[in-house]
Amino acid sequence: MPRPNQLYVVFSLALVLFLLGLVGWWTVQATHLTRELQENLDIIVELEAGSTPEDRQALEAHLAAAPYLRPGSTPAFVGRDAALESMGEDLGNDLDDLGLSNPLLDVVTFNVPLHWLSSERLGAIATEIQGLPGVAGVYYQENFVERIAANARKLSLLLLGLAGLFTFVAGLLIHNTVRLSLYANRFTIKTQELVGATWGFISRPYLWSAIFQGLVAGLLAIGGVVGLQYWLQSVFPELNLFTAPQELLLLYAGLLLLGVMINFLSHWVVVRRYLRMRVDDLY
Known part of the structure; x- marks a missing residue:
């Protein structure tokens, strides 16, 4: 004992x-x-108002084959109407009362792996995607990452x-x-x-x-x-x-x-x- x-x-x-x-x-x-938190940071790609479904499909295919797409994830498409609904019913009613149309654009979001989360690499990704047909802009919270x-x-x-x-x-x-x-x-x-x-x-x-x-x-x-x-x-x-x-x-x-x-x-x-x-x- x-x-x-x-x-x-x-x-x-x-x-x-x-x-x-x-x-x-x-x-x-x-x-x-x-x-x-870092890997769930969304990279948002806004599509032009006049973009075609073919442009969106080509963008999604490009992102799916890109080396900077986070393994196990896929690009997600969010339509402008679905985006407006997610912002609340009151906002949609206010726009209707003012006679305004939906100001939002269709977007495609995706995530990148941890080792791609640097200002230089994200900037290079944004420049590459910006040159694709039908893309209006690429946005991400750079300060948030840093x-x-x-x-x-x-x-x-x-x-x-x-x-x-x-x-x-x-x-x-x-x-x-x-x-x-x-x-x-x-x-x-x-x-x-x-x-x-x-x-x-x-x-x-x-x-x-x-x-x-x-x-x-x-x-x-x-x-x-x-x-x-x-x-x-x-x-x-x-x-x-x-x-x-x-x-x-x-x-x-x-x-x-x-x-x-x-x-x-x-x-x-x-x-x-x-x-x-x-x-x-x-x-």
Whole structure:
């Protein structure tokens, strides 16, 4: 049965890993949401008022075969009447009352992959499409793209800094916890050395225990993060918190590895410290 100080090490490490897991999970979600926002940015191609159905079909075929069309997506046609209806019935009634016709144009929208979302590439796409028959104009929110990219970089740096700070603090806390945990064994460690046991023989049981404790703490932390994810998903299903399974699996594996590494290194350093101390210094 684990001793109270060992349980204290496990739960302290699990708590720190849980907090690190929350930072990592938020990093994964923020990155995924930023990518979705960027890739769902519509490039709008307005058709001329006198364009023919053949012009529209040729434009859609050109976009469908273009290297900059986002994989898995297709160009979408929105007719001028459907666009007016989507803007609300009141607007259509107001235009009728004023005797005005529908001022909107037929449009075709499409999305591009993430690596095409730069001012230079979007400008080149717009210039290419502008030269096609029946095209009146190409529009996209250039500032919006640049803002998302800039904010994504700032957020990534902030979360990276938080993760680094948490890891540093975790190392210090767990090291002190392990030092206190092994304090009661300092005489046993030194006695084994005095009777001729090698440092490797003395350290081995403590290091194996550290690996086991790190795995248990990592599993507890992963369980806490996954439980929180499922709870938030049940409360806010629109968040789609499990849409990046590969990144989440890497996060969970990283928590396990980090738990083992922090606990192993802390035990190794503390055991070596007691082995180097003189007997008088142990009191």
